[in-house]
Amino acid sequence: MAKAKPNTAQVAASLAEPLLEQMGLRLWDIRFEKEGGVWFLRFFIDKEGGVDINDCERFSRAIDPVLDAADPIEQSYCLEVSSPGVERELTRPWHFEENLGRKVNARLIRAKNGIREFSGILESYEDGVAVIRDEENDMTLSVAKSEAAYVRLQDDFDYSKGEDQ
Structure with missing residues (x-):
């Protein structure tokens, strides 16, 4: 071949x-x-x-x-x-591996269990599947990279604080 x-x-x-x-x-x-x-x-x-x-x-x-x-x-x-930006898209396996434990936003191509968009902590990534824990709704979702429109880092900067605080 x-x-x-x-x-x-x-x-x-x-x-x-x-x-x-x-x-x-x-x-x-x-x-x-x-x-x-x-x-x-x-x-x-x-x-x-x-x-x-x-x-x-x-x-x-x-x-x-x-x-x-x-x-x-x-x-x-x-x-x-x-720059890829603060809310950079995770597209390669090393992007996911390097950002384990960080907050991410994900959007699915098609809804899964009635959910299309969600946020949570990137817990693991293996064989093209990201496991994201949504603490707020007490659930964990496994998302294949092929099912996601995107997975991006979540901007967790506190914009309410001035530079001097």
Whole structure:
């Protein structure tokens, strides 16, 4: 059986990995997607303590000539580099494993036991199945990654407190 040809995002990720490592960054996610009539190559980068606009700009300037030289994308596209955000989507097994014990929000593609959206503590992740404990409703749900529209970290920052408090 022939090995599947890597898709555009996989090729771009492999070009980016050495740069990211050199810069002390890591690739959280990458997407090559079309919105309207425009294609976007989106890198979501992260590092310990989080990234800022300078990290995004630095990586964008570094990856742009690498992509131009390799020319892995046939059509024109817009390059975007950003943080995955505080409510980042968990898409890869290591995302789930790294965030065990944290609060998450999940939305199912189809309701399960009458529930489509819920929040709780990510208790475990194994073989593509996340176990989320909803303490408020005293229940635990097992959700296969294939059943979820998304699983995202929940922003638990207390916005009622000022910076000085």
